[in-house]
Structure formats: C-alpha cells, structure tokens
Amino acid sequence: MMSSPIFIVLEGIDGSGKTTAISKIGEYLESLGRKVMITMEPTKGAIGKLVAETDDLTPESEALLFTADRACHTKEISECLEAGYDVICDRYFASTLAYQSASGLDRDWLYSINSKVIREPDVHILLDVDPEISLTRVGKRGEKVSRFEKLDYLRKVRDSYLGIAKAYGLTVLDASRNEDDVLMDIIGMIDRRI
Ligand code: TYD
Numbered sequence: 001m002m003s004s005p006i007f008i009v010l011e012g013i014d015g016s017g018k019t020t021a022i023s024k025i026g027e028y029l030e031s032l033g034r035k036v037m038i039t040m041e042p043t044k045g046a047i048g049k050l051v052a053e054t055d056d057l058t059p060e061s062e063a064l065l066f067t068a069d070r071a072c073h074t075k076e077i078s079e080c081l082e083a084g085y086d087v088i089c090d091r092y093f094a095s096t097l098a099y100q101s102a103s104g105l106d107r108d109w110l111y112s113i114n115s116k117v118i119r120e121p122d123v124h125i126l127l128d129v130d131p132e133i134s135l136t137r138v139g140k141r142g143e144k145v146s147r148f149e150k151l152d153y154l155r156k157v158r159d160s161y162l163g164i165a166k167a168y169g170l171t172v173l174d175a176s177r178n179e180d181d182v183l184m185d186i187i188g189m190i191d192r193r194i
Contacts (some may be wrong), residue, residue, distance in 0.1 A: 002034065003194045005081045007119065009092040011161065012127035013154050015134030016175045017182060021127065022088050024183050025190065029086050032194075037080045040090035042066060043073050059103040063110055066096045071117035078119060093118045094126070097164045102156035107164070123189050126165045127175035127182065131155055 008025065010018045026036045042048035051057070051065040070093060080087050093114040101107040131154035138149075165172045173185050 005034075005084055005086050006122040006190070006193055007077065007081060008086065008088045008123040008125075008190065009094075009121040010088070010090055010125050010127060011092070011094045011098070011170060012129065012175060013131055013134050013157055013161070014149060015131075015136075015138040016127035016129045017137075017179060018090050018127055020179060021183055021186060022090055024179075025088055025186060028187055029088075029190070034194075035085045037085040037087045038090075039073070039077065039080075039087060041073060041092060041095060042069050045069065045072055047072065059100055059105050062103070063096055063100040063105055064113070066100070067093075067110075067113050067117060070096070070114065074117055074119055089121075092121065094124075094161065094164050094168065094170060097168075098157050098161040101160050102153055107160070111168075123186075123193055124168075124170045125186060125189070126161055126170045126172045128158070128162065128165075128172050129175040131158055133176055 010022055012018050022038055026038050029036045042052045047065055047069040051062060051069060057065065077087050077089065093111075096114060097107055097110045100110055131151055135149070135151060135154070162172065164170065171189060173182055175182055
C-alpha cells in the first residue's frame with residue numbers, strides 16, 4: 001500500500017541546487033506512482049509578491065510579511081497533503097529564521113511568530129554550500145545583486161542556517177558535491193520515510 005503523502009522542504013542559499021534537486025525529487029516520486037505538488041516561498045500570491053517586490057521594508061516588516069505569506073501557504077500545503085499529494089517546498093520557515101536573523105532580528109522571536117503558522121516537514125533538508133561557490137553557480141559574482149545576494153550577507157545566512165539546522169532538526173547535506181551525489185542522499189532520506 002502507498003504510504004501517506006509527505007511534506008518535503010529544501011532550504012539553502014541561492015545556488016545551493018534546490019531548484020534542480022526539487023524537480024528531480026518530483027520526477028522520482030512520480031516514477032513511484034505518487035502524486036506530486038511542487039511549491040515555493042515567497043509564493044506568487046499577493047503577500048509573497050509584495051515582499052519580493054518591495055525594497056524599502058524594515059527587517060521586522062519583511063519578517064512579518066514572509067511569515068504572513070507562509071500562513072496562507074501552509075493552508076494550501078495542508079490541503080494538498082490531504083488531497084493525497086506529496087508536497088515539495090522550495091524554502092519554508094527556516095528561510096525567515098536564516099535570512100531575517102542575518103538582517104539582525106532575534107531568531108527566537110522569528111521562530112515564535114512562525115511557530116503559529118507552520119507544519120512540521122517530514123523531510124527537512126539544508127543544502128549547505130559556501131556562498132563563494134553558490135554565487136559563481138548562479139553567475140552573479142561581481143554583478144549587480146539584490147539585497148539578499150551580497151557575499152557578506154550570505155556568509156551570515158549560511159552560518160545562521162547551520163545553527164538553525166542543529167536547533168530545528170534539519171539534515172545538512174554538503175551541496176558543494178555534484179548534483180547526482182546530493183540527489184542520492186535526498187532520495188535515501190525519502191525512501192526511509194515513504
Ligand atoms: P525571490 O523573489 O524568489 O528571489 P529571486 O529573484 O532570487 O528568485 O526571493 C527569494 C529571496 O527571498 C531569497 O534570496 C531569500 C529571501 N527570503 C527571505 O529573506 N526570507 C524568507 O522567509 C524567504 C521565504 C525568502
């Protein structure tokens with residue numbers, strides 16, 4: 001019998017390989033005859049668009065908007081799981097904890113607002129990579145970059161992510177390796193869960 005639907009979350013800085021891994025995970029689950037929904041944060045909904053497109057937010061308002069976006073998203077994710085879909089999500093609450101604490105906010109406060117609006121992922125992975133490598137991968141080194149993509153900031157985000165992984169039980173995978181090796185580790189984790 002097919003096991004119940006699972007909620008998979010991938011975290012990591014841009015260029016850590018989340019997007020490619022997610023589409024391969026999706027193909028793998030579908031090859032097992034499972035129904036799959038791929039989704040991401042910030043979402044394409046009204047709040048997600050607002051936070052992605054507004055440059056002059058304060059760190060607090062940004063954190064609250066990412067979290068509000070997530071509150072709506074969690075409801076959609078739960079509905080998909082209940083409808084029998086495995087859900088694979090590109091970023092979830094650990095993104096707010098990592099990025100907004102790197103912007104100076106208190107991680108415990110960030111977790112406390114998020115704790116009201118999240119559900120526990122079944123498979124929760126941090127693709128860990130040095131930002132020097134990830135920025136080279138996304139071809140953004142030296143170019144004009146957004147506020148979330150500056151090297152010094154991303155170093156803080158990475159450190160913050162590693163602390164969060166320890167505190168909230170994310171599995172850390174070394175994403176500086178080649179894609180296939182990373183994917184094999186992820187699929188091993190999923191296989192143990194389904
Ligand atoms: P997005 O609009 O997907 O940017 P891109 O143009 O790079 O695809 O926004 C992603 C950025 O938002 C990413 O660099 C990290 C940041 N972010 C946070 O700071 N906090 C969060 O809670 C989330 C979900 C994303």
